[in-house]
Amino acid sequence: MVKIKFQNVRKVYNGTDVVDNLNLEVATGKFTVLIGPSGCGKTTTLKMVNRLVDPSAGEIFIEGKNISDLNPVDLRRRIGYVIQQIGLFPNMTIAQNIEVVPRLLHWPKQKRLDRTAELLSMVGMDPQQFMNRYPSELSGGQQQRIGVLRALAVEPPILLMDEPFGALDPITRESLQDEIKKLQMKLGVTVLFVTHDMDEAIKLADMIVLMREGQVEQAASPEKLLSDPVSDFVQEFIGKKHLPTNYDVESVWEIMNPNAVTIAKTKGINESIALMNKRNVDSLIIVDENRKLEGIVSVEEIRAAGRQESRIRRIGDLGIRQVPTINIHSQARDAFDLIVNENPRFIVAVDDEDIVYGIVTKTSLVKALAGVVWGDETDV
Amino acid sequence: MDELISKTLSHLFISLGGVSISAVVGITLGVLLTRISFLSAFVIGFSEILQTVPSLAMLAILMMFFGLGNPTAMMAIFLYSLLPVVRNTYTAMRGVDSSLLEAGKGMGMSRWQLLFLVEIPNAFPVILSGIRVSLITAYGIVTIAVLVGGGGLGGYIYRGTQTVNIGMILKGAIPICLMAVGTDFLLNKVEKKTSIEKRGK
Numbered sequence: 001m002v003k004i005k006f007q008n009v010r011k012v013y014n015g016t017d018v019v020d021n022l023n024l025e026v027a028t029g030k031f032t033v034l035i036g037p038s039g040c041g042k043t044t045t046l047k048m049v050n051r052l053v054d055p056s057a058g059e060i061f062i063e064g065k066n067i068s069d070l071n072p073v074d075l076r077r078r079i080g081y082v083i084q085q086i087g088l089f090p091n092m093t094i095a096q097n098i099e100v101v102p103r104l105l106h107w108p109k110q111k112r113l114d115r116t117a118e119l120l121s122m123v124g125m126d127p128q129q130f131m132n133r134y135p136s137e138l139s140g141g142q143q144q145r146i147g148v149l150r151a152l153a154v155e156p157p158i159l160l161m162d163e164p165f166g167a168l169d170p171i172t173r174e175s176l177q178d179e180i181k182k183l184q185m186k187l188g189v190t191v192l193f194v195t196h197d198m199d200e201a202i203k204l205a206d207m208i209v210l211m212r213e214g215q216v217e218q219a220a221s222p223e224k225l226l227s228d229p230v231s232d233f234v235q236e237f238i239g240k241k242h243l244p245t246n247y248d249v250e251s252v253w254e255i256m257n258p259n260a261v262t263i264a265k266t267k268g269i270n271e272s273i274a275l276m277n278k279r280n281v282d283s284l285i286i287v288d289e290n291r292k293l294e295g296i297v298s299v300e301e302i303r304a305a306g307r308q309e310s311r312i313r314r315i316g317d318l319g320i321r322q323v324p325t326i327n328i329h330s331q332a333r334d335a336f337d338l339i340v341n342e343n344p345r346f347i348v349a350v351d352d353e354d355i356v357y358g359i360v361t362k363t364s365l366v367k368a369l370a371g372v373v374w375g376d377e378t379d380v
Numbered sequence: 381m382d383e384l385i386s387k388t389l390s391h392l393f394i395s396l397g398g399v400s401i402s403a404v405v406g407i408t409l410g411v412l413l414t415r416i417s418f419l420s421a422f423v424i425g426f427s428e429i430l431q432t433v434p435s436l437a438m439l440a441i442l443m444m445f446f447g448l449g450n451p452t453a454m455m456a457i458f459l460y461s462l463l464p465v466v467r468n469t470y471t472a473m474r475g476v477d478s479s480l481l482e483a484g485k486g487m488g489m490s491r492w493q494l495l496f497l498v499e500i501p502n503a504f505p506v507i508l509s510g511i512r513v514s515l516i517t518a519y520g521i522v523t524i525a526v527l528v529g530g531g532g533l534g535g536y537i538y539r540g541t542q543t544v545n546i547g548m549i550l551k552g553a554i555p556i557c558l559m560a561v562g563t564d565f566l567l568n569k570v571e572k573k574t575s576i577e578k579r580g581k
């Protein structure tokens with residue numbers, strides 16, 4: 001189901017198209033994240049939903065209604081709005097801040113009070129302790145929690161958030177991310193969230209909308225975006241560092257065994273045999289000086305070469321066999337499929353440049369599954 | 381003693397009266413200017429000119445219109461305090477954190493609600509400090525207003541200087557000083573209550 005629909009939306013500032021023929025559908029009850037380089041039009045796109053900015057051309061529909069036909073003030077009261085600067089009113093207490101929209105909608109006093117207490121409890125803040133404080137008496141993280149609660153006060157079906165956690169320290173940011181995701185799933189609210197942090201997008205999003213110069217470059221689930229980037233731009237924006245971390249759906253990176261036994265192709269036969277004995281493995285991954293994959297050799301092949309007393313001195317000169325590989329950014333599921341279907345002894349985990357990072361074996365898959373079934377000990 | 385009290389009261393009354401009028405007019409004007417910004421340079425410039433007119437001259441000019449007595453004094457105070465009030469209101473309104481305006485607007489406040497729930501309350505401490513300055517200046521102007529037939533403690537000082545009677549001068553000067561100090565203390569306290577305490581630090 002579509003909650004918000006952008007149809008050929010355009011916004012022109014000083015002759016330049018800040019948002020350029022944008023077409024986008026935001027699904028009901030989902031967490032949609034707008035991401036992209038600075039100045040690509042994320043904030044402008046967001047603000048067009050609650051009519052803080054009106055499009056120069058095109059239409060925006062909420063539940064099928066063209067929002068240009070709606071009264072902006074009424075519209076905004078039904079859409080939660082959270083900004084990076086938080087914007088709590090310093091002259092009002094926490095309770096008064098949360099009750100702004102309920103008051104605008106003339107809720108009776110008792111209903112407001114109950115709702116405020118309920119909201120505070122939802123994020124683990126004691127109502128008695130916090131209701132009558134002023135924003136300045138709260139930490140940044142607590143303030144933004146209130147900012148979120150204030151936006152959720154009248155249970156709006158839509159929540160807009162513009163880099164809400166951008167100014168918080170990493171630890172506070174993490175916990176607020178967890179909280180907003182929980183709240184979103186619990187309340188079923190449709191969230192449109194702006195960030196420039198790929199980790200955050202991957203962690204929170206059901207759908208990531210990567211924008212570039214006012215247009216949608218790619219709109220896809222995090223998994224899809226990571227595995228099938230449509231362009232070099234997407235690939236580059238995702239960047240290497242973002243991929244393996246905070247990846248909800250487990251990636252190969254997380255389940256692989258990083259202690260793959262590799263050997264440079266220039267090493268001698270005897271050295272190879274010694275290494276195999278020492279590490280107690282029956283094959284070696286041969287790499288070049290940059291750890292780029294060349295192939296594998298098994299213990300039998302090395303022994304055969306050794307018996308011949310042949311001219312072969314270097315391991316790289318042996319007949320190297322190809323080996324199944326998988327990209328470290330791929331989903332663990334893909335590695336699983338590969339192992340189940342083709343039954344190799346192991347798969348080599350490589351990056352886009354074929355650099356070896358580790359191996360995936362049946363053992364690593366079993367460990368990963370055990371982590372899912374019994375919980376991951378490293379989390380305790 | 382009765383005379384001292386009545387003169388003190390009328391001194392206060394004239395000052396507060398003039399400043400109250402300028403507070404009402406000045407705050408309205410200041411708020412209005414934030415909405416029609418091209419007028420602001422003009423209005424603020426005009427009240428700046430008003431303030432450069434020497435107080436004695438101002439009183440004399442006003443006397444021609446309002447005659448002798450307290451209304452003239454009040455009018456003078458009104459004109460003098462207009463500038464600080466308008467200017468402080470204007471800058472205070474302009475200085476309200478733009479994120480508060482965006483939050484308020486984004487939550488669905490109408491323009492009036494934004495004005496009364498966000499802008500004015502957050503500008504209030506600075507507006508108040510303009511009123512405080514005006515009021516303290518007013519005590520001094522009322523002293524001179526005795527020359528245009530105004531009441532107040534200026535009478536003692538005037539008579540004292542005529543007769544070279546230090547005691548008489550002090551009888552007028554000391555209550556004025558106390559008033560000024562008291563006003564400053566009181567309004568400072570209110571300013572702090574409305575700003576610093578709530579904003580922390």
Ligand SMILES: Nc1ncnc2c1ncn2[C@@H]1O[C@H](COP(=O)(O)OP(=O)(O)OP(=O)(O)O)[C@@H](O)[C@H]1O
Nearest residue numbers: 013014018036037038039040041042043044045196
């Ligand atoms: N009110 C405005 N008047 C003129 N230009 C504007 C206005 N608002 C935004 N712009 C311009 O439009 C472009 C897009 O701005 P926008 O704020 O939507 O970008 P953004 O993707 O949110 O960037 P950031 O990540 O830096 O927040 C920018 O070049 C900006 O300078």
Ligand SMILES: [Mg+2]
Nearest residue numbers: 042043044162
């Ligand atoms: Mg932005």
